[in-house]
Each structure stands twice: as C-alpha cells, then as structure tokens.
Amino acid sequence: MTKELAHCLVGCGSAFDCIAAEPKAYAEGDWEIRKAAGVAQLASTASTLLSGLSSLETWLFIAVDAQALNYARLELYGVARLAGLKMATLVHPTAWVAPGTRLADNVWVGPGVRISPGCRIDSDVLLNVGVRLDEKAHISAHGWVGPGASLGAGARVGLHSAIGADVHVRAGVQIGRHCTIDHGGIWTRDLADGSFLEPELPCSTAHVIGAGYSFQRKS
Numbered sequence: 001m002t003k004e005l006a007h008c009l010v011g012c013g014s015a016f017d018c019i020a021a022e023p024k025a026y027a028e029g030d031w032e033i034r035k036a037a038g039v040a041q042l043a044s045t046a047s048t049l050l051s052g053l054s055s056l057e058t059w060l061f062i063a064v065d066a067q068a069l070n071y072a073r074l075e076l077y078g079v080a081r082l083a084g085l086k087m088a089t090l091v092h093p094t095a096w097v098a099p100g101t102r103l104a105d106n107v108w109v110g111p112g113v114r115i116s117p118g119c120r121i122d123s124d125v126l127l128n129v130g131v132r133l134d135e136k137a138h139i140s141a142h143g144w145v146g147p148g149a150s151l152g153a154g155a156r157v158g159l160h161s162a163i164g165a166d167v168h169v170r171a172g173v174q175i176g177r178h179c180t181i182d183h184g185g186i187w188t189r190d191l192a193d194g195s196f197l198e199p200e201l202p203c204s205t206a207h208v209i210g211a212g213y214s215f216q217r218k219s
Helices: 014-021 039-049 067-082
Strands: 006-012 031-035 058-064 167-169 185-187 195-197
Touching: 006 014, 006 067, 014 031, 014 058, 039 067, 058 067
Parallel strands: 006 031, 006 058, 167 185
Antiparallel strands: none
C-alpha cells in the first residue's frame, strides 16, 4: 500500500495566512506549517525553511505575496525546485475549476474562485479569494491575482505580473511581463512589459528600467 504524502506550507503574507487557517480544506492528512519571519529574510533563511523535506514524503507549497514582482517568492520556489522537491497545487473546495483547466505546480486556487473552460494557469500562481477567470484566460508563471479581481475571455497576464484586488481586465487584453496593476476598476488596454500602475502614480504608467531584480538594464 502506498503511503500518503504529508503536506508542508512555507512562506508568509496574506495568501499564506489564508491557507494556514484551514489547510485540511485543501488536502487531508498531516500538515506542517513553516512561517517565514518576513520577505526580507527569505534569501538568507530559504535553506532552513526547506530543511528536512523529501520529495518521497512531502508535498510542498510555497505561499508568498506579490512583493517585488514576485521575485521574493522565487527565493523559496526556485530553491525548492532545484532541490527536486515535489510541489503541490491547492484548490479550495468552494472554488469551481472547469474540467480540462491546466493548473501547473504550486498554484493556489483560493475560496470562491471561478475558472472557466480553456483557462491555463502556469507554475507558481496565487489566485486569491473570489477571483474569476473567463474562457481561455492565461496567467503566466509566478503571477498573483488579488481578491475579487477578474480576467475576461482570452485575456493574458505575462510572467511575474500582479493584478491587484478588484481589478477587472477586459476580454482579450494582453498584460506584459513584470507588470503591476493596483488600481481597482476596469482595465481595457494592453500593457507593455515592466509597467506599473499604482495609487501613488494616478496620471501615468511607470516602467522598470533599473538593475537588481529588474529585467531591463540601464544603457
């Protein structure tokens, strides 16, 4: 008889707290909860947070919110994948996922989420409470969609992008890589790679051009 694998939740932030509040809603059996001290400490504590885990014994889930275009989450997710750990996908029992939907590894489908036929969710994506995805919407890897947000039919969100709470992306809109939309309301036009729309920038769109974690180098 095959032994049932345990689950381990690692991370911090609102998504982590939501999952940790009712882990057995997602999977029965044993759960271990490992909360990080904070995002700033992830790089230095990743090895400790993941120590002792085995792909033969444990399903791992990484939950870190949308800070720093989700690169903070990669401090754990990347180390876990390189170590060959087995990554879980978590779907809340109140969520509805259409048959045939493509859910990759380390995807969280939170309470009340609705995913229509033909959608594709790539690796390491967090769909918060009440998110709605219409037909053939696509979210690329390392994405984050906030509570109550929605994507219309055929909309696409690029790699490492974050859609804020109550943002409604119209059908067919293409959101580039490394983008953040944090203005609640309806979004109707495509966004170029590296675009930021934040409450502090009400009249314009900022772009990533620096070094460090950014994808575009200064000339």
